[in-house]
Amino acid sequence: MRVAIDAMGGDHAPSQIVKGALAAAREWSDTELLLVGDTAQIEPLFEGNKPANVTIVHADDVIGPDDEPVKAVRRKKRSSMVVAGTLVREGKADAMLSAGNTGALMTTGLLIVGRIDGIERPALAPMLPTMDDVGMLALDLGANMDAKPEHLAQYAVMGSIYRAKVHGMNNPRVGLLNVGTEAMKGNELTKAAYTLLEQAPINFIGNVESRDVLLRNCDVLICDGFAGNIMLKTMEGTASVVMRGVRDAIMSSFLTKLAGAIIKPKLASMRAKMDYKEHGAGPLLGVNGLVLKCHGSSNDQAVKNAVGKARTAIQSRLVEAIASEFSRK
């Protein structure tokens, strides 16, 4: 297996990316890692100990976090992200991963790697944390804010295949993010999507409410990018405010401070559990190759985990399964 890694993308690139790649290379000797980026910056990070299964693929340009995605991908052909995408398209890598500009990565998927026949729009599908630690796949949480009902229906099919193939989940429950559980709830988009989802080859359980997402009210959550991001950011902000309130309560007396020593580690672990940033890489589903998006703040551990995810997805033949489903239409 060959996994191309955009060594220059993300807040902690290239050092943490390279460190994570090194750890992955040591863990999985059957996997060849192609580190794409500026050789002059990457090479010294190995301090002369580059494992045999790591190759540096030189790319002298970088797409920055503020670059306009489509323009950047079209013009920066020698950027680390576009070069990594090209390796996938040309079959020289089985997967690519990047912690760089999300919009640019989606554009790389679309324009460089290419869509699977029959897919109207690829979707970014990260795992959201749930209190039972199983997690929920949510899509689209990418850079496309608006979606059509047909897009949501395709997201549902792709998400179901992902959970079945990569997570070995039997008959994953698909829910449509909505403001109520009744069938005709919602806006024009969700009402039209509901009808399509009922007809799709999935286990559609109907509308689900954002209030119960942390309790894993479904296994695949379908939403447009705008609603999904509103939900994620509300979760983050609410958890943060409540935790701050709890901290203040703990600091209020001698006894509570004592007890705080016991309570705090439990709270910290709950907090970590709820932090979707820590849940690693999400696939860009619907493109003709494996593309994984790591969070911008990914450290070495996150990069190593992402390589592990890429391995599982390659072995499960995920892309082939999605292509086969949509070729039948």
Added chain:
Amino acid sequence: MRVAIDAMGGDHAPSQIVKGALAAAREWSDTELLLVGDTAQIEPLFEGNKPANVTIVHADDVIGPDDEPVKAVRRKKRSSMVVAGTLVREGKADAMLSAGNTGALMTTGLLIVGRIDGIERPALAPMLPTMDDVGMLALDLGANMDAKPEHLAQYAVMGSIYRAKVHGMNNPRVGLLNVGTEAMKGNELTKAAYTLLEQAPINFIGNVESRDVLLRNCDVLICDGFAGNIMLKTMEGTASVVMRGVRDAIMSSFLTKLAGAIIKPKLASMRAKMDYKEHGAGPLLGVNGLVLKCHGSSNDQAVKNAVGKARTAIQSRLVEAIASEFSRK
């Protein structure tokens, strides 16, 4: 001042509604309360002690929580909600309030009370809790899930007038609910609305993120009903899950249980602070008369508070101010 109260709407109608009206009548002797509903059910609740400023207006029909709004308002002319709306339209009441079916109340506002000239669509504008206890007016959080950019711009003007007139707030900050604070963030709706909001006669501070709503990142939050409801329900669910985790942490040892006795009341008060249901009645802005929606689970205290809000809004001449602003267009 005369305030019409739908005595039959809400989970605890008519008993809690009547009890609240009684408390309000005793507190404000200058206010005449018109209790609209089934005399046979309402009269006995006074146990012979009906204050002089309370009048029962008989209405023998009721709109239920599951009634289809438009159909119900059109057909149930003798329902307590429609009769209360008619009192406002005919100038026999200065305001009405109801804890009944939200969609039906919005329809009553639209079809019975009528729109203010120039307003395309009325909006429900409840106060959301914020950690500083000041609160934030958010609209639309009503039954209209979809909105056009022009609607959002009108919501912003109405919401600003409400906070200025009713809350005495100087130059309230208007924010557009979005997935990022940069100007061109968001979906097609928010992008188009942004441009209109920049031109509106308001203090527009730009896009605001749902993660900071509890910290009162603006005074008037503009959103479509779908996004707003997703946000509210995510807040509710996340707060509930985190609180449950904290409770479990408190129960984990003898010392933490002891400390819990001190921490718990503080947590309960924070929880109450965050519960938007407790923040009482929200106005339906844009209709040609004062219409207040109380939460379905309103108890007597909530009803009494709503009467107090109605009094303030009547005294501030809110409806006249909105009508005057839009007649200039």
